[in-house]
Amino acid sequence: MSRARRTPRQADIARVAGVSQATVSVVLGGNRTGVRLSERTRLRVLEAAERLGYVPDPVATRLASARNNLLGVYTFTPAFPIDVADSYYPILAGIEAEAAALGQDLIMFTGSSAAGDHTRIRRTRLADGCLFLGRHVPVDAVGELLASGFPIVYIGRRTELDGTIPYVGGDYVSASAEVVARLVGAGHRHLRYLREPDEAPSSDDRERGVRTAAADAGLPVDGLVVRTDGSDLTAATLAAWRADGVTALVVEETDTGAVFHATQRALRAAGISVPDDVSLAVLGRPPGDPPGPEISGFEVPRREMGRAAVRLLASLLDPGLGDPAAHRLLTCPPVAGETISAVRP
Amino acid sequence: MSRARRTPRQADIARVAGVSQATVSVVLGGNRTGVRLSERTRLRVLEAAERLGYVPDPVATRLASARNNLLGVYTFTPAFPIDVADSYYPILAGIEAEAAALGQDLIMFTGSSAAGDHTRIRRTRLADGCLFLGRHVPVDAVGELLASGFPIVYIGRRTELDGTIPYVGGDYVSASAEVVARLVGAGHRHLRYLREPDEAPSSDDRERGVRTAAADAGLPVDGLVVRTDGSDLTAATLAAWRADGVTALVVEETDTGAVFHATQRALRAAGISVPDDVSLAVLGRPPGDPPGPEISGFEVPRREMGRAAVRLLASLLDPGLGDPAAHRLLTCPPVAGETISAVRP
DNA sequence: CTGAAAGCGCTTACAG
DNA sequence: CTGAAAGCGCTTACAG
Structure with missing residues (x-):
């Protein structure tokens, strides 16, 4: 029993079929360059390839050409x-x-x-x-x-x-604007949008959607956007907002969900119930699919x-x-x- | 601005460093063949490579040598x-x-x-x-x-x-045997082992562990193993087993969990409660991590x-x-x- | 219609 | 101590 039996290459097929290695390459490559070759040759090559159990070496293919699938x-x-x-x-x-x-x-x-x-x-x-x-x-x-x-x-x-x-x-801009429009449609005029501090197109897009929809609805834009990493979202903060007349919270969705979780905690601590006391929406889906009522917002079609x-x-x-x-x-x-x-x- | 600016290769480094391409290969390859080369040359090559931002082409590396990481x-x-x-x-x-x-x-x-x-x-x-x-x-x-x-x-x-x-x-043999031994230790003498019909080492290993442990404990081996795809696991079947004196069910774990789910359904339909009426163990972890009490069994360290x-x-x-x-x-x-x-x- | 050559970017014997 | 050559298994112009 021979160990490390070599796997067949185009040269082997060429030898068996009695043609050059290059011709084998052309035939096996589906003749993409439009070279003229006789049907007999084509068949001989294909048959030899089949008989030897040839499969192209992807590395060589890639080096010589451009594609590798x-x-x-x-x-x-x-x-x-x-x-x-x-x-x-x-x-x-x-x-x-x-x-x-x-x-x-x-x-x-x-x-x-x-x-x-x-x-x-x-x-x-x-x-x-x-x-x-x-x-x-x-x-x-x-x-x-x-x-x-x-x-x-x-x-x-x-x-x-x-x-x-x-x-x-x-398209976070449109989706975020739609969420705000939905809140406006439900009569909300006083919102807070909570976003994480770091810059990123996905964050900026959401904020832009929120601002645009708010402006379109003639809502006050001052104080609308709150940048937070969640640590300052205390029960007192939320209670103060509520006393201020805020009726809806919109929260950015991120991988960690830090702000969303902080918001949930603070709401609970302040004894504010959702959606009876305040409405809540997430711009995306809350991470971890928390138990309880489904949070309003939008789907990210990952x-x-x-x-x-x-x-x-x-x-x-x-x-x-x-x-x-x-x-x-x-x-x-x-x-x-x-x-x-x-x-x- | 030139488009498709070529990425540097060893030949480029060779030109800059004033050596041959092969020498570049030797230096960059960490000189694994133990070739003698001057420190000056080595440094010149390394410096040129650094300056040009050289990174080896993995395809060529793989074709010429054996390794590609x-x-x-x-x-x-x-x-x-x-x-x-x-x-x-x-x-x-x-x-x-x-x-x-x-x-x-x-x-x-x-x-x-x-x-x-x-x-x-x-x-x-x-x-x-x-x-x-x-x-x-x-x-x-x-x-x-x-x-x-x-x-x-x-x-x-x-x-x-x-x-x-x-x-x-x-090591499903040992783990399965351990589960059965645990049941025996709790006083169970009359078990049923439910496995899916298709052959596979992982299934056979579990069955072997179950059989061995049962034999070691002097348990009756007749009728111990039941092959099923779940469809025949009716409430009547389970009730009959129970009337027969069966006190514990051991279920194979598979990707789909067909048998496990069928067992759960049949138990519920028959009004048999776990673990009061009958004990239950899974040889692995039940798929989907079902709610309710944690099922006894073993962990597969995937x-x-x-x-x-x-x-x-x-x-x-x-x-x-x-x-x-x-x-x-x-x-x-x-x-x-x-x-x-x-x-x- | 088909073959021989060059080349993809490397590594590894082998000369000097 | 270093360079020139051959080769990995392919593809793609280019000759005949």
Whole structure:
């Protein structure tokens, strides 16, 4: 029994079929260059390949040509967090589903601390193109990729590099405006919007939606937006707001849910009940799917984002598929929920 | 602004440093062949590489040499199922964590139906080695991989190909025996073990543990094991068993949990309460973590399996790390739970 | 209509 | 001590 039996390559097929290795490549490659070759030759090659059980070496294919049917997925943190409410999972599921439908495998460049960002990002070239997950944008490395023509797509709107980064995100502006409009429709005129302190397009978009809808409804914009990391959301604060006439709270949704949880705690501590005393809405879905009444707000279509991002990347790889907008914002469906009630006139 | 600015390669460094491309390769490769080269040259090369922002092309590296710091993960079904109770996730989390610790990226070969198993499995060669998840063992393709010396590791015990497939699994024999011993210790002498009909090492191991422990305790083995897909588990069946003197039910754990759920339903329909009327244990954890009292049984250390599998694969890739057993069975910690009660004498 | 050549970016013997 | 050559398994112009 021979160990390490060599796996057949094109040269072996060529020998068996009595043609050159290059001809084998042409036949097996589906003759994309439109070379003329006799049907007899074609069949001989195909038969020999079949008989030898030939399967192309993906590494050599990739080195010689440009394509490998391999899509990268780059995350700055672990793709499979064990303790955090997992917002990656549905995105990954969507990516996987669409990639499989397109016959593409996935290569995960997961947050390893070994090498620097630059080296790790450069490694994404192993794939035909790469999806990026995470707020972080290392502009040097990503700019280099972009400049070299390597196709990338971010999940989530990105403004860096003069807005040249292709992305698929959620239309948080419209969805947030719709939530505020819903509150206004229920008679609310005095709101507070609670957002986390750090800047990010997804946060800014929500705030913009809130401000626009408030302005459209002629609501006072002064004091509307409150930046907080949650630590100053005490029972006293909420009680004061209520005494001030605030009838509805709108909370930003983030991965950690810090502000949302702080709000819930403070409401309970102040003995304010939802939605009888005050209405509550979340711009997204509260993390961890807490028990109790369903919170009003909107859905973030993460799975569909994953799918759409793969499709965008595929079209970037193959411009023949048409040149879609490099920036796509998906609609976030409203969630009626049970935490918005009408204001008594 | 030039588009598609080329990314630096070794030849560029060679030009800048005034040496040959091969010398650059030697220096950058850490001089593993023990070639003698002057410190001056080494520094010049390193400096030029740094200045140009060089990062090796993984594809070329892989083609020319053997290593790529890339571990494959092959699944026969989607790695991110959307509707099934997810048993892959913790394994993937463990794989990712250990791979990151080892500075390896992951390439996911996810169940795409486009190509046949053979072609898809051959594609795993893109990686340095590959982990396989799933009961399915296509012996032809996997045997070919094995024969060619390509390192693979299965998650879960595998007996195919004369037991030559390296794997990391759970020690279900011992864990199952322990559960039965626990029941015996609580005075149970009359059990039923419910397992699904299809053969698999993980099922057979559990059954063996159950049989062994039962025999050791001098329990009747006749009628102990019941093969069922759940459809025949009616209230009448359970009532009859109980009338027969059965005091405890042991249920196999599987991905779908069909038998477990059927058992729960039938118990409820028959008005048999757990653990007052009958004790209940699951050989593993019930899928979906159902509400109610914690079911007695054992833990399947999925995360640790992922980690251990990566370590095994790494040692297969680098025999210098020592030659560990190619077959590893991890201990499954007992879960006391609340569904085993003592039998009244 | 088909073959021979060059090249993708590396590594690893092998000459000097 | 360092360079030139061959080769990994493919694809893609380019000759005949």
